[in-house]
Amino acid sequence: MHGVILAHLRHFVTDRYGQSVWDDVNHRAGLTDCLHVPIQLYPDNHLEDLMTALQSVTGLHRDDLLEEFGAWVIPPLINMYRAMIPREWDAVAFLLNVEERIHQRVIRLKNPEATPPRIDVRELEPRVLQVEYRSHRDLSLLALGCVHGVAAFYGEKVEILESEQVDGVRRFVVRLEHAA
Numbered sequence: 001m002h003g004v005i006l007a008h009l010r011h012f013v014t015d016r017y018g019q020s021v022w023d024d025v026n027h028r029a030g031l032t033d034c035l036h037v038p039i040q041l042y043p044d045n046h047l048e049d050l051m052t053a054l055q056s057v058t059g060l061h062r063d064d065l066l067e068e069f070g071a072w073v074i075p076p077l078i079n080m081y082r083a084m085i086p087r088e089w090d091a092v093a094f095l096l097n098v099e100e101r102i103h104q105r106v107i108r109l110k111n112p113e114a115t116p117p118r119i120d121v122r123e124l125e126p127r128v129l130q131v132e133y134r135s136h137r138d139l140s141l142l143a144l145g146c147v148h149g150v151a152a153f154y155g156e157k158v159e160i161l162e163s164e165q166v167d168g169v170r171r172f173v174v175r176l177e178h179a180a
Contacts, residue, residue, distance in 0.1 A: 001047045006036035008073045028053035063141040070145020091154040091176050095121045133170040140170035155179050
């Protein structure tokens with residue numbers, strides 16, 4: 001798991017729930033000695049342990065927390081990787097290009113042997129996208145939250161038309177519309 005995600009999770013929790021909640025979550029996860037530096041890689045269980053503790057502390061469901069975090073994390077990630085994102089992109093262009101032009105590049109630069117999730121996006125019709133999430137990790141709701149975050153960043157909104165999980169692949173069909 002990339003440290004950038006874990007570091008942003010810390011910021012998300014402190015932003016939404018406060019420093020004392022983060023301290024409690026970090027303690028319950030048994031990670032009080034781990035700072036989670038954005039440029040390092042960590043075992044996948046760090047995120048899982050933090051999410052389990054966050055769910056316990058907040059009483060919210062893991063999937064809801066992942067989706068909320070996914071939406072929250074997009075603006076800081078876009079700002080971090082701004083040089084890789086053409087200015088003319090809108091939410092559709094971003095989503096259609098994010099996997100090859102940003103996600104895989106960033107991950108492979110840091111660790112050529114990494115096994116990141118695969119997020120394939122294709123346009124089924126104008127502004128209707130199919131998002132497929134493939135991973136050994138169960139973080140598809142984080143990806144859906146990111147779709148919402150991208151749309152919000154570009155002043156758009158998302159309507160979920162379909163959602164299904166088959167053989168470890170999660171598929172979402174979404175319509176993006178300009179916010180009124």
